[in-house]
Amino acid sequence: MHGRLKVRTSAEEAARKKKEQDLKVKAYKAAMGRIHQKRSTNELDQEMMTLSGQILARNPDVFTLWNIRKESLLEITSSLEDEEKQALFDKDLGFVEQCLMVNPKSYGAWHHRCWILENSPSPNWQREVQLCTRYLKMDERNFHCWDYRRYVVNKAEIKPDKEFEFCTEKIKHNFSNYSSWHYRSKLLPILQPHPTVKSRPISEDALKEELELVLTAAFTDPNDSSAWFYQRWLLGYSQPDLDIGAFRMSKDKAVIAFTKAINLKSVTEFSLSSLNWKSVSGETYDNTWIVSEASLPEEFIGDSSISLTFEGKTYSLELKNQETSVFGIKCPKFEYEFGAGVVETLKAQLDSCNELLEYEPDSKWTLLTASLLMRAVDRKGYHEKSHEFLKKLQNIDSNRKGYYEDLASKWNIEKKLEEFIESGKTPTTLDLSKLNLTAFYYEQYLSVFDELNFLENKITQRSLSKLKAFHFASKIYLDKDIV
Amino acid sequence: MGENSLPGEFDLLVQGTGFTESIVAAAASRIGKTVLHIDSNEYYGGQWASFNLEGFQKHLSESPNFQATQNWNTDESETSEWTKENILKTSRRFSIDLTPKLLFSRGKLVKLLISSNICRYAEFRAADNVCTFEESTSSLKSVPCSRTDVFNSKDLTIIEKRLLMKLLNSFLNYKDEEVPEEFKNYLGKPFLEFLKFQRLTPKIINNVMNSISMCDEDALLEEGIEKTKNFLLNLGFYGNTPFLFPMYGCGEIPQCFCRLCAVFGGVYCLKKPISKIEEKDDEISFTTDNQVIKAKKLVFGSSNIPEELLSSEKKTDHCCGGLSRGVFILEKPLGSEELNSGGGGVNFLKLPGGNGGAFILQLSHYSGTCPKGLHLVHITSKSSSTPSDDLQPFVEKLFTDEHKPLYTAYFTLPSCSSKVSTTENIVECCGTFFELDYDKSIENAEMVFKKLYPDEEFLPRAPDPEEIIIENEDPTAISEHTLPEDLKAQLLLEESSKEV
Numbered sequence: 001m002h003g004r005l006k007v008r009t010s011a012e013e014a015a016r017k018k019k020e021q022d023l024k025v026k027a028y029k030a031a032m033g034r035i036h037q038k039r040s041t042n043e044l045d046q047e048m049m050t051l052s053g054q055i056l057a058r059n060p061d062v063f064t065l066w067n068i069r070k071e072s073l074l075e076i077t078s079s080l081e082d083e084e085k086q087a088l089f090d091k092d093l094g095f096v097e098q099c100l101m102v103n104p105k106s107y108g109a110w111h112h113r114c115w116i117l118e119n120s121p122s123p124n125w126q127r128e129v130q131l132c133t134r135y136l137k138m139d140e141r142n143f144h145c146w147d148y149r150r151y152v153v154n155k156a157e158i159k160p161d162k163e164f165e166f167c168t169e170k171i172k173h174n175f176s177n178y179s180s181w182h183y184r185s186k187l188l189p190i191l192q193p194h195p196t197v198k199s200r201p202i203s204e205d206a207l208k209e210e211l212e213l214v215l216t217a218a219f220t221d222p223n224d225s226s227a228w229f230y231q232r233w234l235l236g237y238s239q240p241d242l243d244i245g246a247f248r249m250s251k252d253k254a255v256i257a258f259t260k261a262i263n264l265k266s267v268t269e270f271s272l273s274s275l276n277w278k279s280v281s282g283e284t285y286d287n288t289w290i291v292s293e294a295s296l297p298e299e300f301i302g303d304s305s306i307s308l309t310f311e312g313k314t315y316s317l318e319l320k321n322q323e324t325s326v327f328g329i330k331c332p333k334f335e336y337e338f339g340a341g342v343v344e345t346l347k348a349q350l351d352s353c354n355e356l357l358e359y360e361p362d363s364k365w366t367l368l369t370a371s372l373l374m375r376a377v378d379r380k381g382y383h384e385k386s387h388e389f390l391k392k393l394q395n396i397d398s399n400r401k402g403y404y405e406d407l408a409s410k411w412n413i414e415k416k417l418e419e420f421i422e423s424g425k426t427p428t429t430l431d432l433s434k435l436n437l438t439a440f441y442y443e444q445y446l447s448v449f450d451e452l453n454f455l456e457n458k459i460t461q462r463s464l465s466k467l468k469a470f471h472f473a474s475k476i477y478l479d480k481d482i483v
Numbered sequence: 484m485g486e487n488s489l490p491g492e493f494d495l496l497v498q499g500t501g502f503t504e505s506i507v508a509a510a511a512s513r514i515g516k517t518v519l520h521i522d523s524n525e526y527y528g529g530q531w532a533s534f535n536l537e538g539f540q541k542h543l544s545e546s547p548n549f550q551a552t553q554n555w556n557t558d559e560s561e562t563s564e565w566t567k568e569n570i571l572k573t574s575r576r577f578s579i580d581l582t583p584k585l586l587f588s589r590g591k592l593v594k595l596l597i598s599s600n601i602c603r604y605a606e607f608r609a610a611d612n613v614c615t616f617e618e619s620t621s622s623l624k625s626v627p628c629s630r631t632d633v634f635n636s637k638d639l640t641i642i643e644k645r646l647l648m649k650l651l652n653s654f655l656n657y658k659d660e661e662v663p664e665e666f667k668n669y670l671g672k673p674f675l676e677f678l679k680f681q682r683l684t685p686k687i688i689n690n691v692m693n694s695i696s697m698c699d700e701d702a703l704l705e706e707g708i709e710k711t712k713n714f715l716l717n718l719g720f721y722g723n724t725p726f727l728f729p730m731y732g733c734g735e736i737p738q739c740f741c742r743l744c745a746v747f748g749g750v751y752c753l754k755k756p757i758s759k760i761e762e763k764d765d766e767i768s769f770t771t772d773n774q775v776i777k778a779k780k781l782v783f784g785s786s787n788i789p790e791e792l793l794s795s796e797k798k799t800d801h802c803c804g805g806l807s808r809g810v811f812i813l814e815k816p817l818g819s820e821e822l823n824s825g826g827g828g829v830n831f832l833k834l835p836g837g838n839g840g841a842f843i844l845q846l847s848h849y850s851g852t853c854p855k856g857l858h859l860v861h862i863t864s865k866s867s868s869t870p871s872d873d874l875q876p877f878v879e880k881l882f883t884d885e886h887k888p889l890y891t892a893y894f895t896l897p898s899c900s901s902k903v904s905t906t907e908n909i910v911e912c913c914g915t916f917f918e919l920d921y922d923k924s925i926e927n928a929e930m931v932f933k934k935l936y937p938d939e940e941f942l943p944r945a946p947d948p949e950e951i952i953i954e955n956e957d958p959t960a961i962s963e964h965t966l967p968e969d970l971k972a973q974l975l976l977e978e979s980s981k982e983v
Contacts, residue, residue, distance in 0.1 A: 006952045008959075013950075015959040023961070027970045030977035051976075054969040172635050219645040220634040356642055359682055360649070 024058075031055055039068060044075035053095060060099035060106040070115055082121040089120040097131070104135065110144050114151065125156035133166070140170050146179035150186070160190045175217040181230040184210070199241050200336055207338075208345045210234055215349050215369075219356075222365040231369070235376050236336035244317040245287075245332060247306055248427065248448040248472055250325035254291040255471040257444035259332060261285040262310060270308035280447075280469045288444040290471045322426050327448060331421045334414050335376050346377050364397045375411070383415060405438040405458070413441045427472070433457065443469040453477045489750065492777045493519040495935070496769065498757060499784030501529035502582075502921065503912035505740035506595075506928035507782050508749055510942045511935070513599070518749040519778065520741065521771065523756040523787065527741065530786045530804070530896055530914050531582050533734025533852070536574040539810070542581075543894055550869055551894035556887060565814055565857065565889055576854035578732035579810055581896065582915045583844050583861040585610060585726040585831055587717040592921045593727065596739070600945035604739040606730040608850055609722025611828035614818065615694045621883060623818035623832060626694040628725070629718050639686070647687050651695075654711040666704065674698050674707030697833045697919070699840070728829040728844075731851040736921075743945065760791045762906060780908045780935050785899040792909065796902040803913035805898030807873035809862035811888035816858040817845055817881055827858060833919075834877050838865045841877045842919055860888070865917050870895050910934050 008016070035051050038044075049072050052065040073092060077085045093116055099109045117123040132149040135142060153163055164187045170180045185201070192206035202210070211234055217227035239260060246257040254275065256264070263285050264270075264277050279286030306328065307316035319328040338346065353370040360366065371389040374382035390408045394401045412435040420430055429451035437457035443466045446452060452470055455477045470476060494516035497508040505520075512518045526532050534542055543551035557567045586592050586607070596602040612625040627636040633644050657666065669677040674696070678688045692698055696710040717725030729735045745751060752771075759770040760781070767778050769789075783789060785803060816823045822830060827847030834841045841864040848855040860881075862874050870893035882888055896915055903911050910931050916923040929941050952958050966974075 007946045007950050008952060012958040016961050019959065019961045020966075023966060023974070024970060026977065027966075027973035031973040034976045051973075054973060057969070172631070174631060175634055216641055216644065217634060219641040220648055221630055222645075352641055356645055359642075359646065 028055060035065070035068065044068075044072040046076065048072045049076070056099055056109075057095075057102065060103050060109045063108045066108040066112045069112065073116075074119070086121050089116050092116055100135070104139060104142055105144050107144070110148055113148070117152075117155075123155070125152050128152040129156050129158060136170065140174055141177050141179060143179045146183060150183065160187050163187055164191055171213070171217075176221070176224045176226055178226045178229070181226055185230065185233050199333070200236075204339045204342045207234060207342050211342070211345050211349065215352070218365070218369065219352075222363070228365070228369075232372075235372060236333075237372070240333055242310070242313075242315070243330065244306070244308070244315050244328075246329040246445050246448050247317050247319065248325055248327040249291075250472075252293065253471065255447045256289050256306075257447050258287045258289075261287045264289045267308045267310045269314070271306070273308075280471070288447050288469045288471070290447075320426075327427055329421055329427070329445065329448060331418055332414075332442060332445065334379065334418075338376065343377055346373055349373055350377060362396050364393055367393050367396070380415075383411070387411065402438065405436070409435070409437040409439050410441040412437060417442055417445055429453065433477070439463045440466045446473075447471045449473055451475045451477075455479060488772075488774050489519065489752070489776060490517075491775075493517045493750075494778065495519070495780045495782065496521070496757075496767065496776070496778035497782045498522070498789065499529050499787040499912070500524075500527045500737055500741060500753075501784040501786065501912065501914065502531045502737045502740075503914075503924050503928045503931070504529075504782060504784045505737040505744070506925065506942070507912060507931050507935075509599070509601075509740040509744040509747075510928070510932045512744040512747040512749040513942055513945065514936065514939045515747075516936075518744055519752070519776065520744060520749050521752040521755040521757065523754065525754045527753070528581075528734045528737045529784055531580075531734060531737050533578040533580045533732035536571065536577040536579065538574075539577070539579040539892070543892060546894075548897045549894040551892065552871060553893075554891045555889070556891065557889045567889075570812065570857070570889060573854040573857075576848070577859070578734065578852040579859065580733045580852070580861065581808070582733060582806075583842075583863065584733045584736075584921060585728055585829075585844065585919050587713070587920050588720040588725055588727050589717045590920045590922065591925045592736070595925060595942060598944050599743065599942040600947070601739045601743050604742050605735055607721070607727040608730055608829055610724040610726035610728055610831050611722070612818075612822055612830045613694050613724050613726070614822070614830055614832040615690055616832060616834060616880060621880070623822055623830070625818075625822055626690045628695060628714070629723050632723060643684055643687055646683055647690070650681065650683065650687070650691065651711070651715055654708055655715050657708050657712060666708070669704045672704055673700075674702045674704050675700060677704045677707065693833055693835050693840075697840075700835065724831070726829075726831060728846070728850055746945075757789060758791075760789050762909065765908065767908060780910070782910050782912060782931060782935070784912045785903075785914045786897075788901065788903055788911070792903050792905070794902045794904050797900055803899055803916055804896050805866050806896040806915060806917055807864050807866040807870040808894050808896060809860075809870065809874045809878065810890075810892040810894075811860040811862075811882070812853070812890040813845075813858045813860060813882075813886055813888055814856070815886055816847065817860065817886055823847070826855070834880070836864070836876060838867060838873075839917060840864065841874065843877065843881070857889075863917070866895050866898075869893070908935075 031051050031054060035048065038048055038051075048068065052069045052072070055062060056065050056069070069092075073088065077088055080088070093113065096109050096113045096116070099106060103109070117125070117128065129149065129152050132145055132152065135145045136149070139145075164184070167180050167183050167187065170177060171184075188206055188210070189201040192203045194200035194203050211231075214227050214231045214234065217224070218231065241259065242262060243259045244256065245259050246255070248255050254272070256277075264279070265284075267273065275291045277289045277291055280288040280290060304321075305316050305318050307314055309315075317328040317330055319326045350370060350373040353366050353373060356363065356366050357370065367389045371386040374386045387408055390404045393404045397404070413432065416430065416432055416435070427448045427450065430446065430449045431453045433453045433455040435457060437454065437459055439459070440446070440463050447469050449470070450472055452473050452475075457479065459478065467476065495508070495511045495518045497504050497518060497520045500520065500522040508518050508520045522529070526534070540553060543549055543553060555567050557563070557565060557570065559566050588609070596605065613628055614623045615626045616622075617624045624638060625632070627633045627639065627647070630648070633639065633648055636644070639647065653663065653665070657663070662670065665681070666677070669680070675688070675692060678691060691711065695714050696702075696707050698707050698710060714725055721727060741749070741751065755771050757769045757771045759768075761768050765779070767781050768775055769778070770776075783792075816827050818830060826849060827845070828849045829847075830845040832843040832845075834843060841862050844861040846852045846859045846861070848857070853859040862877055864873050864877070866873050874893065899914060905911055912931055913924065913927045932939075932941050
């Protein structure tokens with residue numbers, strides 16, 4: 001028709017695309033063939049750079065080519081002066097940038113960038129930090145770039161407070177950002193360390209501010225889990241620091257339990273290192289180590305403490321002498337113990353949660369946060385109430401019923417364990433019956449008891465492997481139907 | 484034919500370069516019709532035009548039906564930076580809209596601009612803030628509307644944050660097919676009543692009612708849901724609000740469509756009044772500059788009706804126009820420093836009030852519509868008496884002693900008042916409507932187009948240059964010559980290896 005432009009139909013366009021695709025495949029195969037041929041004859045020259053560059057510029061995820069490129073660069077620059085060398089490395093940095101535009105999450109491209117900088121005569125780290133800032137503006141959640149940023153910031157010796165500012169800005173822009181929260185948890189301990197307690201990562205003032213920030217995020221969008229993870233870290237629900245948790249030794253057996261897995265074979269200055277220690281799981285790292293059928297050194301029974309050194313740090317545990325064994329146990333740190341200021345903040349946050357529960361009684365994340373806050377404020381005082389919330393959660397959020405049951409089990413075992421340790425009794429028996437337990441927790445601490453009673457619980461098959469840890473138990477009571 | 488004369492025949496004559504007429508012109512040209520688009524004015528846009536300050540003043544004084552009043556209130560002392568003279572010196576930096584608008588970032592117009600590939604002719608600024616008027620402090624406050632805003636807001640307690648987010652999510656997830664319990668009892672009842680029952684704080688109710696949904700007090704829940712949902716669905720595309728403002732003023736928008744029309748062969752003439760319109764045997768003839776031209780169809784804007792078509796009867800149902808407008812030049816912008824941080828931008832406020840309330844737009848130089856250091860405020864409401872009386876309640880609220888306007892202008896965009904004798908081939912386009920975006924006007928344009936060309940597609944996407952097939956070319960062909968250099972080089976390798 002007159003005046004009308006003729007435009008390709010979609011079928012014609014598809015046919016054209018197909019032809020184009022075929023040509024691209026043909027070109028790729030040709031170039032790859034030539035590269036392999038050249039490599040077999042060790043021709044790591046400029047042509048190799050060009051060929052690998054052509055393919056990588058379209059698809060930066062061909063690892064092999066990045067490696068060939070590294071070999072070629074080293075070969076080409078081997079006889080050059082620093083200045084010329086630097087020019088070639090800089091050129092390749094420019095090339096990587098071009099590839100990152102194609103795929104900003106290319107492992108190979110990011111790695112190549114690190115490699116170039118490590119191998120250049122005079123790397124410009126400052127420039128790399130700016131590059132990260134630019135990239136994170138385009139995608140604030142590119143964890144490759146965050147990772148790279150930490151690496152180059154370290155090299156460029158950027159002050160942590162500057163980086164903290166950057167993090168805050170990114171969180172303000174979009175708090176759904178694991179990388180940025182994580183970076184905070186790395187920066188704060190440097191910027192605002194706890195003045196007295198080493199195991200506490202950050203000062204109470206900093207903690208208060210972070211708690212406010214993270215609760216604001218959580219209230220704004222509770223379905224975003226990144227803030228919750230950070231809150232857990234702030235409240236100390238993360239992996240405990242290494243310590244000796246419990247120890248017991250009798251004439252024919254011994255157990256040593258740690259707060260977390262350790263390789264006992266590599267400890268030093270350990271008076272019992274000559275014994276035939278074995279990990280309960282059979283793994284190199286374990287939190288419970290036992291000695292089974294040895295004759296144990298009689299003279300040790302008199303010692304009042306045990307100590308050992310691992311990775312340069314010394315750990316020790318007070319021991320008590322009983323008639324037939326020595327024994328020691330240290331109450332695990334269930335949560336941090338906070339100062340008065342932080343407790344006030346936590347209480348205020350708990351009040352906010354409770355107020356919100358009046359509006360939304362069935363809000364699952366509020367219930368969970370409230371119960372976690374209660375435990376941080378006053379674990380013992382709120383024991384019943386926090387369990388009540390978990391009960392409620394099992395109904396409201398039935399898809400995660402098992403999670404809440406396990407959490408309740410954990411808290412119940414914590415309570416019993418703490419009561420036992422505070423009583424100062426000998427580890428003859430521990431009654432853990434009728435607690436609705438669905439799983440075992442703190443099993444390394446339970447390893448020192450003679451008798452363990454788990455009757456009338458809901459222990460399931462999946463937990464039974466942990467029974468191995470109960471090294472001293474001559475009697476374990478379990479409900480019939482699971483065994 | 485004389486030197487400057489036009490071709491003698493067209494498929495369509497479009498008279499008036501207002502928004503609606505320009506869309507119709509572009510749409511007709513796009514489907515291959517020959518279009519003559521003319522305007523008796525010496526500027527584009529009609530009631531949708533933008534003027535520099537002097538042009539604006541002149542336009543008001545020369546438009547008797549505008550009921551315009553203008554008033555200067557500058558500090559004329561020697562120390563004053565912005566004397567009347569100094570402001571007028573910067574006249575060309577102003578671009579004052581007769582009809583200021585904001586575009587929803589996924590609204591009808593934006594979609595149309597994208598789908599018809601017109602967006603390349605325009606530039607936009609994402610609106611910086613959606614504001615609310617806080618009665619207690621008599622000041623403008625930014626309304627947190629996106630997730631980021633809510634998170635960073637210092638005006639809301641964390642409980643309010645949660646309540647607001649939850650409420651907004653419930654609107655977002657609302658489906659007619661499965662109405663949630665909390666909505667059921669309020670369908671058909673006022674939106675405000677529903678909000679009040681939701682245990683929200685007054686601040687949240689005010690934000691949702693006036694700033695987010697922009698509902699009138701008597702709006703029903705259904706309307707509230709629809710408008711809130713629409714607001715939310717337009718968030719997150721550009722910047723922190725759901726709105727875009729056309730750089731250099733809204734007068735640019737009709738011209739974008741004119742450009743598209745011209746690309747497809749439309750002929751443009753300004754300052755061309757036409758006369759002696761006659762329709763005979765399915766053909767319209769008219770005279771301009773002593774030349775008689777024929778056209779199959781004729782479209783004109785309601786602010787520019789050819790005399791021959793006017794009937795003596797008055798309209799009783801006014802469908803368009805009827806807007807009271809205020810234009811104000813300020814030195815100190817409305818709202819806190821935070822609201823105008825970095826020199827301000829585009830701030831939007833909807834004030835409730837009788838007769839639909841008012842849309843208020845504050846523009847800084849970043850919008851390209853006023854000089855640096857000054858701010859332009861537009862107020863638009865429906866008209867019921869004189870423009871200054873209509874806008875008085877809003878003006879009193881906003882312009883306290885601290886923010887006295889240096890220049891004030893009131894005018895009316897009159898409603899269409901006369902009946903027109905239209906036929907199958909002669910169709911009228913409506914003027915401006917009282918709406919924030921252009922939805923109704925686009926509907927109107929599409930309606931007019933469909934009346935003229937019932938079986939044709941309305942503004943299909945304009946092809947990119949590489950999609951256009953050159954005469955007799957195989958449409959599926961791809962030759963190695965058109966490949967990028969690097970692929971060509973790789974293909975050569977294959978040939979050379981064959982040779983070996």
